[in-house]
Every structure is written in C-alpha cells, then in structure tokens.
Amino acid sequence: MQRRDVKSLAELLPQFxxxxxxxxxxxxxxxxxxxxxxxxxxVARYTVTKYIxxxxxxxxxxxxxxxxxxxxxxxxxxxxxxxxxGRAVIVDVVIN
Numbered sequence: 001m002q003r004r005d006v007k008s009l010a011e012l013l014p015q016f017x018x019x020x021x022x023x024x025x026x027x028x029x030x031x032x033x034x035x036x037x038x039x040x041x042x043v044a045r046y047t048v049t050k051y052i053x054x055x056x057x058x059x060x061x062x063x064x065x066x067x068x069x070x071x072x073x074x075x076x077x078x079x080x081x082x083x084x085x086g087r088a089v090i091v092d093v094v095i096n
Contacts, residue, residue: 027089028052034084035059038077043070056092057081071095 017023032052036044048060057078061067070077074093082088 024089027085027087030085031057031081031089034081038080038084039070052090055090056094057090058094058096060096067095 014023017026032050035047035050035057039047043061043066046061046063046066048062050057050059052058059070061070074095077093078090081090081093
C-alpha cells in the first residue's frame with residue numbers, strides 16, 4: 001500500500017487562492033469590510049461608498065467636518081486598516 005502525501009485544507013486553501021489570483025481581491029474585500037470596525041459606528045454612519053482602485057482605498061463621507069478630520073488622519077487609518085487584515089493591502093486612503 002502506498003502512502004499519500006496528505007495535506008490539510010488549511011495548507012491547501014491559501015495556495016489555491018494565490019494560484020487562482022483570488023488572494024488580492026479577498027484581502028481588498030476584507031479591508032473594505034474592516035472600515036466600519038476601524039473607524040467606529042459614528043463615522044461608519046456617515047460613510048456613503050467605499051472601494052479600492054490601484055491599492056488606494058477611496059471613501060466618500062457625507063459630513064464635511066468629519067471628512068476634514070479623517071483626511072488629516074489618513075496615515076493612521078492606513079496603518080490600522082492594513083493591521084486589521086494582517087498585511088499591507090492598500091498604500092493610501094483618499095477621503096472624498
């Protein structure tokens with residue numbers, strides 16, 4: 001009887017996602033989903049749209065004063081969002 005090289009699903013799934021080109025879109029989705037957690041419920045309430053284009057997270061905020069405050073916190077938001085997903089997925093945050 002031959003022994004087979006058995007691997008767990010935890011080992012195979014990341015390699016499959018990488019091979020199929022699905023790892024980056026999955027991580028981008030996680031960044032977008034973590035926005036509400038990172039900024040909190042008050043800011044999330046004023047957030048209209050969120051999307052990533054060319055490793056830049058674009059966020060539209062309805063409140064002008066809040067938009068200005070968040071624009072000044074861009075580097076902190078960038079760091080916290082990347083930490084939330086465990087790797088550097090985005091390189092900038094644009095607040096509109």
